[in-house]
Amino acid sequence: MTLTANLPDFDELIDRRGTHSAKWDKMEALYGVSPADGLPMWVADMDFRPPACVTKAVQDMLDVGIYGYFGDDRAYLEAITWWHRTRNNWEVDPSWIFTTHGLVNGTALCIEAFTAPGDGVVLFTPVYHAFFRVIEASGREVVQCPLVNRDGRYEMDFDAYDAMMTGSEKMLVLCSPHNPGGRVWTQEELTALAAFAKRHDLILVSDEIHGDLVFPGQTHIPMACAAPEISDRLVMMTATTKTFNIAGAHLGNVIIPDPALRDRFGKVTAGLGISPNAFGLHMATAAYSPEGAAWVDALMAYLDGNRAVFDAAIDAIPGLRSMRLEGTYLAWVDFSGTGMEEAEIKRRILEEAQIAVNYGQTFGEGGRDFMRFNLATPRARVEEACARMQRAFGDLQ
Numbered sequence: 001m002t003l004t005a006n007l008p009d010f011d012e013l014i015d016r017r018g019t020h021s022a023k024w025d026k027m028e029a030l031y032g033v034s035p036a037d038g039l040p041m042w043v044a045d046m047d048f049r050p051p052a053c054v055t056k057a058v059q060d061m062l063d064v065g066i067y068g069y070f071g072d073d074r075a076y077l078e079a080i081t082w083w084h085r086t087r088n089n090w091e092v093d094p095s096w097i098f099t100t101h102g103l104v105n106g107t108a109l110c111i112e113a114f115t116a117p118g119d120g121v122v123l124f125t126p127v128y129h130a131f132f133r134v135i136e137a138s139g140r141e142v143v144q145c146p147l148v149n150r151d152g153r154y155e156m157d158f159d160a161y162d163a164m165m166t167g168s169e170k171m172l173v174l175c176s177p178h179n180p181g182g183r184v185w186t187q188e189e190l191t192a193l194a195a196f197a198k199r200h201d202l203i204l205v206s207d208e209i210h211g212d213l214v215f216p217g218q219t220h221i222p223m224a225c226a227a228p229e230i231s232d233r234l235v236m237m238t239a240t241t242k243t244f245n246i247a248g249a250h251l252g253n254v255i256i257p258d259p260a261l262r263d264r265f266g267k268v269t270a271g272l273g274i275s276p277n278a279f280g281l282h283m284a285t286a287a288y289s290p291e292g293a294a295w296v297d298a299l300m301a302y303l304d305g306n307r308a309v310f311d312a313a314i315d316a317i318p319g320l321r322s323m324r325l326e327g328t329y330l331a332w333v334d335f336s337g338t339g340m341e342e343a344e345i346k347r348r349i350l351e352e353a354q355i356a357v358n359y360g361q362t363f364g365e366g367g368r369d370f371m372r373f374n375l376a377t378p379r380a381r382v383e384e385a386c387a388r389m390q391r392a393f394g395d396l397q
């Protein structure tokens, strides 16, 4: 796809150092990698500006210069319903939508609303590390159902999961598309998953924060469309933040078609006084628009190029293998073929290559031999990271 004039130049190297960017400005404290010449490829945050319409929405607020309470959310709700209708063929009723402080918050609120201390919450591992944190911190048990790595592609194994269920599990958190590994789950897989949730009487929370970030040729199917037969046990979660790189807005949508579940969730949000900030609402309203849609299409075409460059370079290093992402910009590299200890792999990546990555073991069972690399950065940085990796693991050539 060719970029049109009003789309950003994804190749532009923007210096984010000293801007309170977690990705750049916490890297040294967390990893010992200096932002002077280090490459941050960890947290899922992109080094790109959002679409111009989002920046304009903030600029319009700055022009008025008064930052009072937000009111009249009709345009915001309409933008959400428009987006899901046009992008995902999913009809959302505005009355189903709750706005939370992001989707980690959304997950935590679901845990509070739909489970009790001591209950089990099912995760398909390896999976996004913050799920473990919120489940454990709220006194619930993480039940890890390991994904099967079949020739470098994750799959679910429901026979095995059926055998693991004890009856104390009350909720399941699905990551769709999956982080890490980038699977875009198929209709068949989602149908089987819905049947599994029904068999074990689980509330299914579908975190679809990466749902817009699928590569050309892939189709993300919202769980609500894939399995309408479980709408009485389904909670959908979507967000503009990952899609448009506005995670600092801390905003997420928890969309609940079932009135009884909505009532339980609404009591929890009311009890905790959850109400989102105006900046996020203005940005999200602007983002869910035709301009935002064109930007996402251009973004995914660009990231497809980054993925191709990265996979080719990493796979050329003996012992390393990068999973073929179907969605997300989070490359998932298997180091098991090197036979190295984790400490040595980390030493080479952090100290020799000067790259900050997410450690696979933090994603739960099955993550141990992996490292996650964030590819949402200008191509030149991805190429530089590849060259550094090839030098750091050069003795394996």
Ligand SMILES: Cc1ncc(COP(=O)(O)O)c(C=O)c1O
Pocket (backbone or CB within 6 Å): 044, 101, 102, 103, 104, 105, 128, 175, 179, 207, 209, 210, 239, 241, 247, 250, 251, 252
């Ligand atoms: C699956 C998943 N859920 C949630 C989040 C973070 O959500 P938020 O910033 O809205 O809390 C991430 C961030 O990478 C993620 O990968």
